[in-house]
Amino acid sequence: MNFDVIVVGAGPGGATCAWKCAELGLKVLLLDRAPSLPRYKPCGGGIPSSLVRHVEGLEPEKFIDLTVTKLRHTWRGKSPVLAEMTCRDGKPAEVWMVQRPRFDTYLVEKAKSAGAVLRLGVKVSDITVTYEGVTVTAGEENWTARYVVGADGAKGIVGARAGLRLGKRWGIAREVEIPYEYAPPAPDHPEGTRGAILRDACYLDYGSVKNGYAWIFPKAGYLSVGAGMLVPRQPKAEQNVGMILMDAIHTMLGSVGMIYPTGMDAPKLWAHPIPFWTGMEPLATKDGRVLLVGDAAGVVQPLFGEGIQYAVRTGAIAAQQLAANTTLQYTEAVKTELAGEFDAALRVGKVFHRTPYLSYRLGVKNPAGTKLVGRLMSGEVSLEHLEQRIYDKLKNPFK
Ligand SMILES: Cc1cc2nc3c(=O)[nH]c(=O)nc-3n(C[C@H](O)[C@H](O)[C@H](O)COP(=O)(O)OP(=O)(O)OC[C@H]3O[C@@H](n4cnc5c(N)ncnc54)[C@H](O)[C@@H]3O)c2cc1C
Incomplete structure (x- = not known):
C-alpha cells in the first residue's frame, strides 16, 4: 500500500x-x-x-471574513424585520461569514x-x-x-x-456574488435598506421559493446573493426551478433597493445541487x-x-x-x-x-424566533430543542 x-x-x-x-x-x-x-x-x-x-x-x-449577529427577515421582499441573535447571557450570538x-x-x-x-x-x-x-x-x-x-x-x-x-435526492441553489461597498445606513433607514446593507446581518426572504428561501450574506467587498429550493416538490416545479430561484433573487435584491447587475457588470450566476x-x-x-x-x-x-x-x-x-x-x-x-x-x-x-406564511408570522418574524436561532448558532440549544419549542408554540400560539 x-x-x-x-x-x-x-x-x-x-x-x-x-x-x-x-x-x-x-x-x-x-x-x-x-x-x-x-x-x-x-x-x-x-x-x-x-x-x-x-x-x-x-x-x-x-x-473569518465578517461576523454576523443579526437576521433581517422579509416575506416576498416586503415588511422587513431586523432582529438580534443572542446567547443566553445576552451577548450577541455569531454566525461567521x-x-x-x-x-x-x-x-x-x-x-x-x-x-x-x-x-x-x-x-x-x-x-x-x-x-x-x-x-x-x-x-x-x-x-x-x-x-x-x-x-x-x-x-x-x-x-x-x-x-x-x-x-x-438533491435540492438546488443559484448564487451570484455582487461587488459591494458598505456605507453607513441612511439615517431614515436605520436597518440598512436602500443601498446600505449591514455588514453584520444576514438577509433572508421567504415565500418566493416553496421549500426554500433567498438570502444575502455579506462578505468583505461583496455580497453573496442566492436562493435555494431544498426539496423540489414535484417534477413540474423542478422544471421551473431555475426561473423560480432567479425570481426570488430579484425579489431579495429588490427588498434592499438593489437591482440585479446586467450588461458588462453582470456577475457569473452559479447553479449547484444541495444533497x-x-x-x-x-x-x-x-x-x-x-x-x-x-x-x-x-x-x-x-x-x-x-x-x-x-x-x-x-x-x-x-x-x-x-x-x-x-x-x-x-x-x-x-x-x-x-x-x-x-x-x-x-x-x-x-x-x-406546509404552512409557510403561518410559520413565518408566528416563528420567523417573531424576535423570539431569531433569538432561538442565535442560541442554535452558538450551540446552546439543539435542533431537537427548536422542534419542541415550535410544537409548544403551535399548541399554544398566544403563550
Ligand atoms: C449556492 C449554495 C450556497 C450554500 N451556502 C451555504 C452556507 O451559507 N453555509 C453552509 O454551511 N453551507 C452552504 N452550502 C452547502 C456547502 O457549500 C456544502 O455543504 C459544502 O461545500 C460541502 O463541503 P464538501 O467538502 O463536502 O464538498 P465540496 O465543498 O463540494 O468539495 C468537494 C471537492 O471535491 C472535488 N472533487 C469533486 N469530484 C472530484 C473528482 N472526481 N476527483 C477529484 N476531486 C473531485 C471538488 O473539486 C471539490 O474541491 C451552500 C451550497 C450552495 C450550492
Whole structure:
C-alpha cells in the first residue's frame, strides 16, 4: 500500500479528514481535480460559531471574513424585520461569514502541515476495492491505500462507484456574488435598506421559493446573493426551478433597493445541487474500505441547507474511525452525532413548508424566533430543542 488513506476531494470535508488523519499518524494522500488553490465553490459561506465546539484546532481568526449577529427577515421582499441573535447571557450570538476559497485553502494547509500529501489537477475516475485495500484511478495514474474517503461533493464519483447513496435526492441553489461597498445606513433607514446593507446581518426572504428561501450574506467587498429550493416538490416545479430561484433573487435584491447587475457588470450566476439529508443511510461499504463525508454523504441540514460545518464534522469523525481501524462503526458514529438533529430539522422543515406564511408570522418574524436561532448558532440549544419549542408554540400560539 502506498498510503493508509486516500481522500478524494479537498473541500471542507476532505481537507478536515486529511488533516485529522495525518495528525493521528496516518499516511494520507489528498486529491482534488482543481488545478490550483484557492479554488471557487458556489456557497453562501455562513458557518455557526458552534463549529469550534466540535472540532479541535480551528483558528477562526484565520478564516473569518465578517461576523454576523443579526437576521433581517422579509416575506416576498416586503415588511422587513431586523432582529438580534443572542446567547443566553445576552451577548450577541455569531454566525461567521467565510470566503470559501480562503476557508478551504486554510483547511488544506492544515492538512499539509500535519503531513498529508496534496495532489491537485487529479480528477478521480474510478475506484477498485479488493480484499487488501482500494485502488484509486485518475486517467493513467493509480494509487493504492487501505481506505478511501469520498469527499468529492454533491455529485461525487466515489460513492457511486462503491454503491453508496445511489437513491440520493438533491435540492438546488443559484448564487451570484455582487461587488459591494458598505456605507453607513441612511439615517431614515436605520436597518440598512436602500443601498446600505449591514455588514453584520444576514438577509433572508421567504415565500418566493416553496421549500426554500433567498438570502444575502455579506462578505468583505461583496455580497453573496442566492436562493435555494431544498426539496423540489414535484417534477413540474423542478422544471421551473431555475426561473423560480432567479425570481426570488430579484425579489431579495429588490427588498434592499438593489437591482440585479446586467450588461458588462453582470456577475457569473452559479447553479449547484444541495444533497440534503433525507434520513440515515449507510455511509461506508460493508467491508469498511470506503467512507463518505460531507456533501458526498448527504449531510446537509435540511432546514437551512447548511453543509459546511457538517462536512468538517464528518471529516473529523471519519478520521477517528480510520485511525482506530473501526471504519465499520463510522455510519453509527455519524448517526449518534447527527441523526437526531437532522431528523428534527426534517420534521420542522415539513411543518414550515406546509404552512409557510403561518410559520413565518408566528416563528420567523417573531424576535423570539431569531433569538432561538442565535442560541442554535452558538450551540446552546439543539435542533431537537427548536422542534419542541415550535410544537409548544403551535399548541399554544398566544403563550
Ligand atoms: C449556492 C449554495 C450556497 C450554500 N451556502 C451555504 C452556507 O451559507 N453555509 C453552509 O454551511 N453551507 C452552504 N452550502 C452547502 C456547502 O457549500 C456544502 O455543504 C459544502 O461545500 C460541502 O463541503 P464538501 O467538502 O463536502 O464538498 P465540496 O465543498 O463540494 O468539495 C468537494 C471537492 O471535491 C472535488 N472533487 C469533486 N469530484 C472530484 C473528482 N472526481 N476527483 C477529484 N476531486 C473531485 C471538488 O473539486 C471539490 O474541491 C451552500 C451550497 C450552495 C450550492
